[in-house]
Amino acid sequence: MADLLKLLLRVAEKAANVARVCRQEAPLFQLLIQEKTGVDKNKKFVQDFKTLADVVIQEMIRHDVGAQFPEIIDHIQGEESNKFENGLGESVIVTVCGTEKETAALLATVLDGDQMAATLLACAIHQDATLKLTGTDDLHIPLSPSDLGIWIDPIDATSQYIQGREEVVEEGCLCSSGLQCALVLIGVYIRATGEPVIGVINQPFNHKDPTGWKGKHFWGVSYGSVKACSVLRPKDRPAECPGLSVVLSSSEKQAVKEALAPLCGPDRLMYASGAGYKILCVILGLADVYVLSEGSTFKWDSCGPHALLLALGGGMLDLKECLHFGHCEGGHHDQGELTYHQSHSESTGADRWANQGGLVAYLDCQMLHRVIGELKGKF
Template sequence: MAELLRVLLSVSEKAANVARVCRQEAPLFELLVQEKTGADKNKKFVQDFKTLADVVIQEMIRHDVCAQFPELNGFIHGEESNKFENGLGESVTVTVCAKEEDTATLLAKVLDDNQTAAALLTKAIHQDLRVKDEAAESLQLALSLADVGIWIDPIDATSQYIEGKEEEVSAEGFCPSGLPCALVLIGVYLRSTGEPVMGVINQPFSRRDSTGKGWTGQHFWGVSHGGVNTCSFPNPKHSLRKERDSLSVVLSSSERREVKDALAPLCNGRLTYVSGAGYKILCVIQGLVDVYVLSEASTFKWDSCAPHAVLRALGGGVADLGECLSAVSNGNKGFRAELTYHKPQAGCQGVDKWANQGGLVAYLDSAVMDRVVGALVGKM
């Protein structure tokens, strides 16, 4: 499993580099951020280049992982469909080919023969990039590949990625919005139980590089399985928080008023708002906030699988908020309805079958989660 984690770290960094290339190379950046008008307005490839960047990353990860672990073919799932229609009405299935020139030809077909853009993308996709992480490489874990599945979110917080704003870091240490909120998420779960066991989070736009023109990123990982709980960084900040009565709760700005009103007293009236589901959970992981609460079914398995595994490695988790509220209402306090990742939601169609239907609460300290759930019982 050390080899699987090593491969996931490397492909996450390749994915981060593709995301950076799309913003830093002018031919790709123009496709990414400009909406065409007039005769070009109905060309689907232009309108969907945002999605193509996602799909290219997703398919690159799938290709590279399956090249190392062919037994995972068919068990690597992503957010995006890989079928496109170009300006000529031709349907193209986006894949990463074994040969670089074949990938370039396919991408040029999607991009209406934009050879420059196709070549830039292809070069980033086929680069040989390896991440060295001694702790990951020394990991010992008894985990069968025959029981493993993977969820990919190629660019979480896509809207922040497209807008490309550079927000200042808050006093608490996080960015409320902007490029740092855009993450590459790769989560590993058990097919038998749905339990998240390994997560890789890559933040492509962590800080400006030394030139001030480009970006450098950072990655995080965590593993939780069979008595092994380990991750890429220590967790010192939460020990300080446990001694305080006031909590730090992060929400979506569109969260329901009744939820905000119920949670405000726990935070001395000061709620925190941050963009991106994955980034909100990362803020919990890093100890920048105590808990992330979402009452709507607006996140999906690809959003939560990777950061959930990292939280588990630190002793926390991501629970189904609706199920937790029902349990407390029925007198079953302390119930942990942890999210699972192997089964679609019954009665739902399309992407909704993979939604976290009951909302979620991401936490490190179970006592904090109990306080939050208690505050919300009967309020929503």
């Protein structure tokens, strides 16, 4: 399993390279600009390009993981379908081929013959990522790859990625929007129970130096007594600082905002883009709790970050169940931990894999207790 974690970290870094190439190289960037400004919005090719960056990353991860762990290949799922119809009306199945040249040729058919853009993407897909890994070699997890499934969100907060705003953020503060909110998310779960056990988060646009954008990666493992994470658990807040911080979506229900505002005080009820990024804010201690009352996130959004929370002693609960059944008695939640193996059979399409009851992500159970106490009966 240490080998699987190291592989996932490498493919996530490859994915980050693809995301950066799509913004740095002029032929690809022009396509993003067209999507951003709405020029030629009726062309299927332009409309799909924002999805193509996602699908290329998703299929690259599927290809690389399947090559080393073939027993998992049929249980790797992601946000995107890999079927496209290009501007010429041709249906194309996007896959990663055996060679860079073959992949470029396939991508050119999706990109209406744009060979330069296809070549740039294929080069990034087939280029090995260099990544310095620490703390992964000594992990011993008694699981077989044949017991596992994987969820991929190739670019979470895609709209922020496409718009490409570069926000300046003080150290120790969360970023409300912009490229920093775009993340590559990979989560591994046990197929029999849905329990998340390995999580990888790559932030392709963590900071910028004179040579361009640089990324950062985070990982966590949680299975039985094995708890390991690349992030140190944030220090508990001193007793003299009773207020807590909550991060929400700006579109959150007004009733939720009003219920939590007195608990947080001024400037500690915060807003950010991207479900994965908001969970990362909790992992890093930039916010105490993330609350979402709507069923607008999906298994691919939450599986990877959830594993990091568990590794740090926190968790992620179904908010509706949490409000209904109770929470955090004796330092442990009673029920409602999100799982990743079962779909909602009564729903169709992506909604089958939605976190339909909303969610609440936390590290400190007492913080969770206070938030749920304020929300109970309010909406």
